[in-house]
Amino acid sequence: MPTNKDAALRAINKPADLGPDLDLSQYSRNPRNWEPCPLSNLPKDVLERALEVGIASNKENRAASFFQIDHSVIFKAVQDAFENKVEIMSAKEALEKYDWLKDCWWKIVKVDADKYTALAELAWDQGYFIRILEDQQVTIPLQACLYISTDNLNQNVHNLIVAEPGSEAQIITGCTIHSGVRRGLHVGITEFYIKEDAKLTFSMIHNWAQNFDSRPRSGAIIEDNATFISNYMSLKPVKSIQMYPVAYCKGANSRVRFNNIIYGSGNSYIDVGSKIILQNEGCRGEIISRAIATDKAQIYARGFLQGERGNTKAHLECRGLILSDEAMIYAVPELVSKVSGAELSHEAAIGKISEEQVQYLMARGFSKSEAESLIVRGFMDVSIFGLPKDLEMEIQKTLDLTAERAL
């Protein structure tokens, strides 16, 4: 039987279907060495950057934390109150601990999908394993940070998340870099298993740099009556991001929702989509995306809905705001129905800031620029994420912080 490694070796030169093709040899594989330490002992600049992507150093605010810098796992711990409710560890450790994990590894995302998945197999640099145990309701978020401290580094993580039956949790993942890092490549594989009656809200925030490339590859399987909510936010300039995560609604009455907020500035090339495959009776899916393009940014906002069973329903809503004549937004909504009972719909709208809205706010005393930034911030309103109030406020804070600088 061919191994994952064999398959990866065959795919290592295979370009991805979408996004600029990257020369993998241009990135360094020599990370800085980091010793494990408590989060609060990390340098202040690291903690500040982490905070911007939703990562708290105060452990009371998180049920469990995982922190990786470059290729080293420097922290992983479950808060006392959540022992025996959740597990968090490096993916390598988890694969050694649980034999059954092998059957979940490279099962949703294919190892030979393209050169980036292949790279993640052949040059694998940790990543996290998070498991919410059966019937456990985890009331405060878990967090995972993937941080790059070395310029031009290539970091390849492979994460695996299991929400056991009847469990409920929220995970914040922040991917970011040190302020001195200009270039680099982050490849992140994430496989999600959402078991029967489980509910998982996964919020990922990316903060990269103008010459940095990122190629996340994610897939989720959602079982009977389970719910998966995936929130994605990217607000900083980037050289290129290309990702097209897929959720398989495998179980009856399973639910999935993707919410994306993208602010593209500088020369960013951002190709972000979401795919939903409705495979069972009663499945529901929704994709909501907000894209703002300014400067010379190019944003491709994709959405793909596929109905394979009757009595299923999914909707795709894509809104784009263009703030510069040199920017571009390309909305690509795709619907595929293979049966008569799958109800699929989409709406897409791209426009500039409405003069009428600006004037209305000016008639409430705001200056023109205040009115415009209010509209832009409103456009990126995280309440579309449908998060619990406290988590929403936290993420809104992150967004405000970034938006303040961006606008």
Place this chain on the structure above:
Amino acid sequence: MPRNILEIENLSVEVSGKRILDDVNLQIPNGEVHVLFGPNGSGKSSLIMTILGFPSFKIISGRIIFNGVDITDLPINERVNLGINVAFQNPPSIRGVKLGGILNRLTPDKEKINELLMKLKFPPEFLERDINLGFSGGEVKKSEVLQVLAHGGKFIILDEPDSGVDVMNLRILGGIIKEELQGRSALIITHLGVILQYINAHMAHVLINGTIACSDSPTKILGQILNEGYTWCEKCLRTRTQRCEL
């Protein structure tokens, strides 16, 4: 304090090259409430947009003096900050911009907002809603009146506060407008004058084809309009024009 809160002198306005206001003259003394009548399309809302300074309403001639200051060339927000507050007839909805956020800008006084919400019978949940998004006709009016009263400027303009509102809400709006307008200066636009059941106005003007056709006591003008419709005013305007031409 100048005698007039608002003086409009020989104001002519075009939108996309089309004349929509023609030699309008209007004075509203401090502390008076005036009413502006007019048929649909006569230029009532255009006059408001021009007073506020909306850029697509291009002033061809004339000027606007507010509280002694020539505001003809000021940007919208500066006029508002001088004390002009408008409750719009059809305001746009804005995703992600909360009513509460706008109110916080208009006044730091939370108690005042709560008091107004109570008087308007407007549920506080609306503060968390995206402004005007999915609001009913009555809710839009309440939200507009709430914003205007929260700011508490010197001069209030209400653009058809009585259109598209059911009797119940009209009574609520009429009551609070009456109360809040005590001793203040205001211009109220109305098509059919329903709001006048609740408000005592000092003077009424009729706008026909972009110009003020006549000015008189509100009860007298409303009576004529209710009896004869705006044809009476059109006749009146014709007479005046002819007189002018003679």
